[in-house]
Amino acid sequence: MSTRIQILDAGEQLARARGLEAFSYADLEKAVGIRKASIHHHFKSKADLALALIERYSERFADALRDIEDAHVTPQERLRAFTGLYRDALAGGEQVCLCVAFAAGRESLPGTVALATRSFQEMALAWLEVTFNELNTPEFPDDPQDEAAAFLALLEGAQIMARGASDPALFDAAIRPFIRRLGVTGLKA
Amino acid sequence: MSTRIQILDAGEQLARARGLEAFSYADLEKAVGIRKASIHHHFKSKADLALALIERYSERFADALRDIEDAHVTPQERLRAFTGLYRDALAGGEQVCLCVAFAAGRESLPGTVALATRSFQEMALAWLEVTFNELNTPEFPDDPQDEAAAFLALLEGAQIMARGASDPALFDAAIRPFIRRLGVTGLKA
DNA sequence: GTCTATACTTTGATAGAC
């Protein structure tokens, strides 16, 4: 595995567990096993690293959405799979989605990073809006745009809650009512 | 207004907009108009300040919950008022709840602060669980504990989303389906 | 690409005068 990727992996883990401002090149030095100067060779500034982090995260997320579309046909199944993405990102209650970590401290982000974070969110919302639009059932009667926003908020908030208690069970509890509503809908369809 | 309170106010604003690690005593110096050394006189360490912030926040929140109980009788009205608390905390899309800001970067929190943040969340969840328990309607058939977790996650996530885009309209969109479900329920009751 | 060495800044914190 290339050094660049090792740095990105370590940076992402730290950013998602602590926040962008709460880790340093010294932390990366320890995690990757090379000197700070070498890390600067790969990422000239911390802003560059942060931008690379959110861009890579966005690409991986886009890939994951395509995988869901390939593997699942019904909107119910796709939404359940989408939930799995956020459940996995929890990493045992020790991390949140990079987008959540960045959005929380938005004012301290470099401009380009703030924009990329926003784009990530818009990608997620657009995909969900399409999916809720296909989900034409009485259980979700609202504007698909609102249902998408509500669902993404639920998942992001469930991550934050679980993170606050370092307990993934809180994520599961928060998601349960939605999953049940979705299941009932699935049977009706 | 006492200097101590001015420091707390400035610290809270900065923590909720940027995150705890993303502001310094130098920022407080500018905001409050006294020297760093004077701030250390009021809060010996940054950990002390952070703890004071979350404790004051918890007290104010507990007061707000009592006010809601005094002003509203039905669980529907109380939940709507609870939503207002989180909508107000958005501050135009430029801040999140202190609990959310702290929980997001949990790994970098002093131990006492992490515990106090968790307590805050548990207070919110306990209050919501009681309220959902009173809300005995077919629209919310799940375990009140799960409904409480889902609702708090929705509100916290709606804040994060709105913060990511600096746009409170995203909060409103995310909350709308819940408010509608609550409204329908209210009519049936 | 990685290293040592170093520059410069910011940060949290303390000592002691007023």
Added chain:
DNA sequence: GTCTATCAAAGTATAGAC
């Protein structure tokens, strides 16, 4: 309670050898 002065440590970043 607030100030000036100061500190050691940590932070980001660069220069130049290998």
